[in-house]
Amino acid sequence: MIRFSCSSLTVVAAVVVVAGAAYADVDPLPSWNDGDTKSVIITFVESVTTEGSASFVDENARIATFDNDGTLWVEQPMYTQLAFAFDQVKAMADAHPEWKTTQPFQAVLEGDMKTLGEAGEKGLLEMVAATHSGMSTEEFEKTASDWLSTAKHPKFDKPYTELVYQPMIELIDYLQENDFKTFIVSGGGIEFMRPWTEEVYNIPPEQVVGSSITTEFKMVDGKPALMRTNKIDFIDDKAGKPVGINSHIGHRPIAAFGNSDGDFEMLQYTTIGADGPRLGAFVHHTDNEREFAYDRDTHFGKLDKGLDAAEENGWLLIDMKADWKTVFPE
The missing domain is CATH 3.40.50.1000 (HAD superfamily/HAD-like)
Structure with a gap:
């Protein structure tokens, strides 16, 4: 070798x-x-x-x-898909009032990064599963693509696909x-x-x-x-x-x-x-x-x-x- x-x-x-x-x-x-x-x-x-x-x-x-x-x-400062999931939690919160008192969703809605970090991989996977499901593959592709077309990185103020x-x-x-x-x-x-x-x-x-x-x-x-x-x-x-x-x-x-x-x-x-x-x-x-x-x-x-x-x-x-x-x- x-x-x-x-x-x-x-x-x-x-x-x-x-x-x-x-x-x-x-x-x-x-x-x-x-x-x-x-x-x-x-x-x-x-x-x-x-x-x-x-x-x-x-x-x-x-x-x-x-x-x-x-x-x-x-x-x-975080994986791009995680930033997408955070925004999805906020966008879907009205349809899920239980998230206001359920972790890790509550931490996202309150901007509590310490508690969110403590949720670990299990909590993050739970959040991704909740915000990425209940739709067809075509609907998810459109949702993700629409987000990427408008979302900007917090430090560089540019679309993620330009970074x-x-x-x-x-x-x-x-x-x-x-x-x-x-x-x-x-x-x-x-x-x-x-x-x-x-x-x-x-x-x-x-x-x-x-x-x-x-x-x-x-x-x-x-x-x-x-x-x-x-x-x-x-x-x-x-x-x-x-x-x-x-x-x-x-x-x-x-x-x-x-x-x-x-x-x-x-x-x-x-x-x-x-x-x-x-x-x-x-x-x-x-x-x-x-x-x-x-x-x-x-x-x-x-x-x-x-x-x-x-x-x-x-x-x-x-x-x-x-x-x-x-x-x-x-």
Whole structure:
């Protein structure tokens, strides 16, 4: 198995020569600063796509997976879908008077972030299930799309779909140009993401893997419909990510990109014990001026054990402050 790590002097020495030739004329990653991180990525792509190379990988096995929150778009001060759920609680509150005295809904309505945090994952899942159910898949898609078209991030005052990371968009484009099939594998809701990923990332809905609630087929007013229930079907996070990859994609990736411990198992599944060249990488949020700086001590996007295990496993740490010329599209 071949791994790529910026901690290896041998790899870095080879990288400088190969990568220099690779993008001397046309830089495939113009929003990335020149350095070890950029060179390792380019060298990996060159090695698996050069016919005759010992590391060559057939096109049908060139699978790359990307987490979404914190890897492709902003996830602070909270996950975007959670912000959507909060607004849905407020919009639906008149029809649910019991929410005024029921947690975690009461905390949302009162803006009590401390109590909301104490509700934990169970409380948040309960809130998402309540606000994302009782409608058809088409109705939910319209509700989510309408919200995304008007909602703005509290810090940047821009639509969330404009707060995607330009360097990662370039990376997706670069991989696709080299015949990789790119997938989103996110803890976010699969039906929350699918309506917009093709327009924003050039990743079609059938290449999106995410968490889901159960749906039921029903005839509604004489027409077939898929109705969303309030039961959680699958959580595509942590150990669930390799399961989701297997069930939706059917191939082990050769490259995986995440940013948090929620992606730890996806990087393990991609890089450890597998034949051939592999690339695992974490986006490390180190830029509080242009975005946010966080890793071990945060409620959203915690990177703790992944930070400790990166060097041992040969995983790349993409330093946002040092490695990216720009963060968001200009």
